[in-house]
Amino acid sequence: MERIAVFPGSFDPLTKGHESIVKRAIPLFDKIIxxxxxxxxxxxxxxxxxxxxxxxxxxxDDSTIEVATYTGLTIDFCKAQNAHFILRGLRSNADFTYExxxxxxxxxxxTNIETVFLVTEPEFSHISSTIVRDIIRNNxxxxxxxxxxxxx
Ligand code: ADP
Numbered sequence: 814m815e816r817i818a819v820f821p822g823s824f825d826p827l828t829k830g831h832e833s834i835v836k837r838a839i840p841l842f843d844k845i846i847x848x849x850x851x852x853x854x855x856x857x858x859x860x861x862x863x864x865x866x867x868x869x870x871x872x873x874d875d876s877t878i879e880v881a882t883y884t885g886l887t888i889d890f891c892k893a894q895n896a897h898f899i900l901r902g903l904r905s906n907a908d909f910t911y912e913x914x915x916x917x918x919x920x921x922x923x924t925n926i927e928t929v930f931l932v933t934e935p936e937f938s939h940i941s942s943t944i945v946r947d948i949i950r951n952n953x954x955x956x957x958x959x960x961x962x963x964x965x
Contacts, residue, residue, distance in 0.1 A: 818842040818898035818929065821850050821887045824864050825857045828945060830937040832871055832960045834902040837931055839877060846894055847872070849882045858946045870962035888923045899928045904938045 820835060824847070831847075838845055847868050849861060857864075865880050872878040883890040887899060899919065901912050916928035945955050949965065959965075 814897070815843045815895070816841070816898065817844045817846065817894060817896040818900045819846050819848050819887065819891050819894060819896045820900040821848045821883075821890075823852070823855065823857065823942060824849055824868060825942050826859055826864060826945065826963055827867050827871060827960060828937075828940045828942055828958050828963075829960055830902065830904070830933060830940040830958075833934055833937050834900065834931050835872065835878065836875075837934075838900050838929075839875060841929070842877070842898065842900075844877050844879065845900065846879045846881050846896065848887075848890060849880070850887065851882055851884045853884075858949070867960075867963045871960045873962075886922075888919050888926055891926050892923070897926055899926060901928060901930050902933055903930050904933045904941075 818838065820838070822831065824831060835845060835847065849864055851861065861882055865882065868880045891897070891899060903909055903912060912930065919926065919928060940958050945958050948955050955965070
């Protein structure tokens, strides 16, 4: 069985925190599908094609990384991709509380998909797309928080 993981998120935009989680997960899986969830109720700062191309360019040299978009439940997308793992990153207690709820709900809905958490590396634990967007809105410089391929 191929070990396929879905890494779901908004990636609005992709940050060095996301990049680090994916890089560290590469040895764990045969394939990782970085999956941009399209949420009609959430107003994104960057459009889907832009977010997708940043992700593609960031992982251009990693042959086991794919990029996709999806709507609906993450577990339904996993089933469609034959993925048995959901990859998520943990920065803090707040992340744990949120992620724990989602992971347990998903486990109740489907038993053969496991959520795998990687704890963030300390140097990236303060980075969040939400704060990056706030800084951008206020004309600050966010370069240090973004992978090289993510150019604004
Ligand atoms: P969502 O909208 O689902 O929260 P995000 O794009 O914000 O999506 O995050 C996707 C995943 O990446 C989540 O598991 C989140 O906890 C993780 N993540 C975000 N920033 C970091 C970071 N700096 N270090 C580690 N994991 C992170």
